[in-house]
Amino acid sequence: MGNCLDSSAAKVDSTQSSHTPASGASRISSRTSRSSVPSSLTIPSYSGKSSSECFPTPRSEGEILSSPNLKAFSFNELKSATRNFRPDSLLGEGGFGFVFKGWIDENTLTASKPGSGMVVAVKKLKPEGFQGHKEWLTEVNYLGQLHHPNLVKLIGYCVEAENRLLVYEFMPKGSLENHLFRRGPQPLSWAVRVKVAIGAARGLSFLHDAKSQVIYRDFKASNILLDAEFNAKLSDFGLAKAGPTGDRTHVSTQVMGTHGYAAPEYVATGRLTAKSDVYSFGVVLLELLSGRRAVDKTKVGVEQNLADWAKPYLGDKRKLFRIMDTKLGGQYPQKGAFMAASLALQCLSNEAKVRPRMSEVLATLENIESPKDATKNSRSEHQTVKTPVRQSPMRHHHAPGTPPASASPLPSHHQSPRLRSAADNHL
Numbered sequence: 001m002g003n004c005l006d007s008s009a010a011k012v013d014s015t016q017s018s019h020t021p022a023s024g025a026s027r028i029s030s031r032t033s034r035s036s037v038p039s040s041l042t043i044p045s046y047s048g049k050s051s052s053e054c055f056p057t058p059r060s061e062g063e064i065l066s067s068p069n070l071k072a073f074s075f076n077e078l079k080s081a082t083r084n085f086r087p088d089s090l091l092g093e094g095g096f097g098f099v100f101k102g103w104i105d106e107n108t109l110t111a112s113k114p115g116s117g118m119v120v121a122v123k124k125l126k127p128e129g130f131q132g133h134k135e136w137l138t139e140v141n142y143l144g145q146l147h148h149p150n151l152v153k154l155i156g157y158c159v160e161a162e163n164r165l166l167v168y169e170f171m172p173k174g175s176l177e178n179h180l181f182r183r184g185p186q187p188l189s190w191a192v193r194v195k196v197a198i199g200a201a202r203g204l205s206f207l208h209d210a211k212s213q214v215i216y217r218d219f220k221a222s223n224i225l226l227d228a229e230f231n232a233k234l235s236d237f238g239l240a241k242a243g244p245t246g247d248r249t250h251v252s253t254q255v256m257g258t259h260g261y262a263a264p265e266y267v268a269t270g271r272l273t274a275k276s277d278v279y280s281f282g283v284v285l286l287e288l289l290s291g292r293r294a295v296d297k298t299k300v301g302v303e304q305n306l307a308d309w310a311k312p313y314l315g316d317k318r319k320l321f322r323i324m325d326t327k328l329g330g331q332y333p334q335k336g337a338f339m340a341a342s343l344a345l346q347c348l349s350n351e352a353k354v355r356p357r358m359s360e361v362l363a364t365l366e367n368i369e370s371p372k373d374a375t376k377n378s379r380s381e382h383q384t385v386k387t388p389v390r391q392s393p394m395r396h397h398h399a400p401g402t403p404p405a406s407a408s409p410l411p412s413h414h415q416s417p418r419l420r421s422a423a424d425n426h427l
């Protein structure tokens with residue numbers, strides 16, 4: 001199966017919906033829309049048993065849904081758990097559907113009175129035909145088998161007629177996207193940003209280093225959920241894919257993901273490797289440093305694409321402050337920020353091979369959090385930056401090496417038939 005860049009099934013959908021601001025990132029997809037849901041689908045099994053030399057064993061839909069770790073909910077149960085999907089229980093909206101707050105009994109997992117028992121998040125997918133069902137099943141498959149403190153816990157699912165729902169542990173602080181880009185919540189401190197980056201890096205490292213490697217493929221701020229202590233957990237495994245096995249260097253796939261986050265070589269060729277996730281991690285690291293979105297359509301020229309805009313500043317200690325989030329109020333260690341920026345630059349390398357592995361990324365971030373050579377740099381490490389008045393590099397036009405807008409590694413919104421508008425972030 002090659003990449004499907006020119007597939008006739010690819011379609012453009014530029015509908016904006018209310019949940020994503022004009023500045024959101026676009027979803028890349030080649031959805032086969034509205035085809036009927038097949039009676040059975042097979043998805044690669046992530047079984048710890050399968051050797052990395054073998055192809056993962058495909059599992060049938062029946063096998064996936066009979067996972068002992070997951071509860072099969074009836075639609076009525078989830079209706080009562082969410083008070084009939086009441087709008088005031090709404091936690092958020094993604095491209096694929098709405099997420100509601102619900103309550104279930106901790107022991108029996110049956111719907112309980114609102115306010116009593118365990119809080120859950122219930123994702124109700126919009127009826128999306130084949131692609132929606134496939135991603136829903138992929139998510140049930142992976143999250144039914146993968147367990148890690150930095151992956152969101154899937155409690156169960158519901159499949160009844162056209163209805164597809166997923167029931168997750170509730171993440172009280174919502175998504176990283178909400179904290180970085182929405183008005184309202186307190187700005188995240190430097191320490192919390194590093195903590196979030198470390199949690200997310202642990203989640204990705206776990207996936208990449210599993211015996212049967214998993215490539216996540218949709219790493220972005222909205223898919224990083226936060227618990228009460230800002231521990232990060234990856235959610236949305238609908239695009240996850242088994243990594244290459246044996247002598248293979250990559251898997252060839254339809255290009256799916258989100259513009260602004262997807263690695264350039266993957267978008268160009270459909271060749272997917274774990275290093276594609278590393279690129280996306282670099283973009284999120286930049287979002288954490290700068291407080292800017294991966295793609296911001298409200299900006300002009302090169303500033304629309306965060307990676308293109310920020311790259312020229314990342315390797316220069318004296319210029320780095322220009323891209324740092326003003327909401328940090330200068331309260332960050334200069335050395336730590338520079339280490340994080342250099343790490344982001346490596347992750348964003350156009351050459352996939354040069355990008356570090358996620359385990360290396362994690363080690364660097366841990367060193368930023370608690371420097372090993374603390375005695376050597378104890379002073380500078382804990383110094384915060386006296387906030388210089390931030391000068392926009394665009395306004396001053398003196399950024400050497402700043403690529404022109406057209407140099408974006410991803411085709412612009414209007415160039416690719418594979419783009420969906422961000423609002424429907426989901427495929």
Ligand SMILES: Nc1ncnc2c1ncn2[C@@H]1O[C@H](COP(=O)(O)OP(=O)(O)OP(=O)(O)O)[C@@H](O)[C@H]1O
Binds near residue numbers: 098168178225
């Ligand atoms: N387990 C959860 N606990 C608490 N809130 C959640 C949970 N899952 C999702 N949410 C909230 O619902 C919102 C929508 O999530 P959803 O995954 O549907 O879309 P998204 O990630 O924003 O976009 P995309 O469609 O591109 O994935 C999230 O931003 C988050 O605020």
Ligand SMILES: [Mg+2]
Binds near residue numbers: 223235
């Ligand atoms: Mg999501």
